[in-house]
Amino acid sequence: MKRPTIHDVAAAAGVSRGTVSRLLNGDKYVSPAARVAIERAISETGYVVNRAARSLVTQRTGSVVMVLSEPHEKLFEDPNYSTLIRVAIRMLAERDLSLVMMMAGDEGDRERVVRYVRGGHADGVLLVSTHAGDPLVEALGSGGPPAVSVGAVIGHENVIPYAAADERMGARQMTEYFVRQGRRRIAMITGPMDTPGGIQRLEGFAEVLGRKATQRLIAHGDWTQASGERAMRELLERSPDLDAVFVASDLMAAGALAALRAAGRRVPDDVAVGGFDDSAVAVSTHPPLTTIRQPLAKMAQETMRLLFALLDGAGPVEPVVLPTELVVRESA
């Protein structure tokens, strides 16, 4: 009936609690005889360690919380999150840590997250898509468990370690590709200007085009497909003669394609379209997207590695920036 405790295991194995505890926690001083007796007792009783009791004394929880800082309605529209979650679950499982998910879309959410983290309910924090100036970051502050981020947190680059793609490099690759192809009027649809992907992809674009990157050729989206469509319409109105557009995410690029189609422009003949991410949508659009591959799984892995280093008490860790790659398909 009742769940077996470490006492029960100890009794069944004919040893004391301490010895069982030592075996469980990998202490080297356990005799071979005790070892087999305990292992048999564990499997016979079906004993599973009680994490609550353990937490109480160790002050650790065995879990890491992933904080998703997006407004509820657009959360997860981007399939990229899936990769992060998958990698995080897998790598945490290897250390017998579990993943708790929380949203930080509004003030109430944020308060809950802060209470949770400051209350000591997580050993580590995994920040995802945190925008510049998010009060959450300040609130988590220091003194709490270690925090890392997938992609930089603007304004906290030196405080919160991260692994990210080389956003500028990717933007340059795509823009240079357009230039090599002889495109003359190259426009851009950026992400939100309070995210690193929003800012730095625009910077890379501007670096290549110099003064040719005028305001009239730049429109802003918010990563959603709908915003990509809207921004494309805006650009077509402002600069009907554009012959290429670099869109800062595949999902927004899918929206842009729809707007171009509606406007009767052929892709890539009239207008070349370049995306960013190389996510699942890149191959389901028509035409398939020429895009910048962001090594998302690798980014997630590196982020987890940073977190593990901090959990293991390593000193300050360095951010990791990973190279991107141009993937040519049919849209450009």
Place this chain on the structure above:
Amino acid sequence: MKRPTIHDVAAAAGVSRGTVSRLLNGDKYVSPAARVAIERAISETGYVVNRAARSLVTQRTGSVVMVLSEPHEKLFEDPNYSTLIRVAIRMLAERDLSLVMMMAGDEGDRERVVRYVRGGHADGVLLVSTHAGDPLVEALGSGGPPAVSVGAVIGHENVIPYAAADERMGARQMTEYFVRQGRRRIAMITGPMDTPGGIQRLEGFAEVLGRKATQRLIAHGDWTQASGERAMRELLERSPDLDAVFVASDLMAAGALAALRAAGRRVPDDVAVGGFDDSAVAVSTHPPLTTIRQPLAKMAQETMRLLFALLDGAGPVEPVVLPTELVVRESA
């Protein structure tokens, strides 16, 4: 330095632990004076209840685990998961429960999940995409915390409550639509035949077509885009004269569109394509997919409601089956 405990709050408020505990747990017997004193003490000290200590005595954990039963590599390819996670997080947060994510892709994973759940580390289990015959379901068995599923668990329909779309109805709607349009050779790409979506969507299809639904017009996929493409090629080879295909998921339909395009068939002129889900991909394909809308958010909500009912100790609960709806776009 040290995190404040309930003792500290009690001392600061000039009452005893018991009174603070009563306030925290909503007991009605707390005097107004004590109430304000405690509330001030809580905010002054920044007290947050220690869940581990609470769990130890209440035998509850304050968390629910979502178990994703897909092989790692295809996990999350389908954007539908995102909706489930979003709804689950939100509804759990309202009850101050947290969501723990686990994968059950291989034997090691499953063992971990069983240990976790049987070890009493979750108050409830949320099954997602559990295939027929999954040993996990047996292993969780009875005696553990309540479990519910999004979509039926084949072979356990009467054991594990679920909320699902009316799969057969959806399949009939699409097939009847094809028939009304005068399509003559209607094919189908199913999902895996150990999932309710795989089986029941085929059943609905067959109910409408009767003996016209021959083996030559039926191919099987595994929900992935690649499998949809492969199945479509297979069908085109076996039955080159088909003029419509009902694909059991939007993602597979995107794959089918690619195969049709490669084969030089025009959609919908030569071949009408119908999807299922009305997920995000349905609008990013070209042409946009005519599909069956599955009320996913509602399904997730209802599933959570079932779980809450069980957590609240309600007796046996009834499964919920929700109607689907035909969404006509341009692929059919």
Place this chain on the structure above:
DNA sequence: GGGATTACTGTGCACGTTCACAGAAGATTT
């Protein structure tokens, strides 16, 4: 053969909370 080292084991305490219980003070009924 005496002292030091190594390998291993058992025990008491603390972690922070909830719950059952006992009891006090005031209000209400008999």
Place this chain on the structure above:
DNA sequence: AAATCTTCTGTGAACGTGCACAGTAATCCC
């Protein structure tokens, strides 16, 4: 005025674990 009920409060015990400590036996070193 006594008895009962209601409202509110404090206290001790228990939840299951890890850790520090003390202690035992065997081995080793000179």
